[in-house]
Amino acid sequence: MRGFDYSPFYRATVGFDRVFDLLDNVAGQTAGNGYPPYNIEKAGENAYRIVMAVAGFADAELNVTQKENELLVTGQTAPNSEDGKQYLYRGIAGRNFERRFQLADHVKVVGAKLANGLLIIELRREIPEEKKPRAIQIEAEVKPALTH
Helix, strand or coil, X not given: CCCCCCHHHHCCCCCCHHHHHHHHHHHHCXXXXXXXXXXXXXXCCCEEEEEEECCCCCHHHEEEEEECCEEEEEEXXXXXXXXXXXXXXXXXXXXXXXXXXXXXXXXXXXXXXXXXXXXXXXXXXXXXXXXXXXXCCCCCCCCCCCCX
16 A cells, blocks of 8 residues: 655654654554454543444453553463363454554543443643743733934
């Protein structure tokens, strides 16, 4: 698959190199097998939620790790979880997985829970005070008075 050329956008933007690199990375990733399925929800102005269908996994078999702007969710089934079961048909996938998400700046994981076969990861964007917009006062230049 051929990458998209972002060079025309560089003329009108400053400091967005990382954004275009992320777009290239996302476009270049293979679609994979789509396992496990997930939803990304907006839960508020600065709140987000990732909901993953992880049926068959116990909470001890799941790991959620954030490193800088990347969220990594992995599932590792216990080695002897079969307990000698003999399946005639196995439609519930219990295979190991690794799913990565690129997070925007200042987005942090604030919690994760497993309920009814769904892993729910709560995210919040917390913009530091120094990064929030602020008004800059414009001062008028004072000209010296003419004396005769």
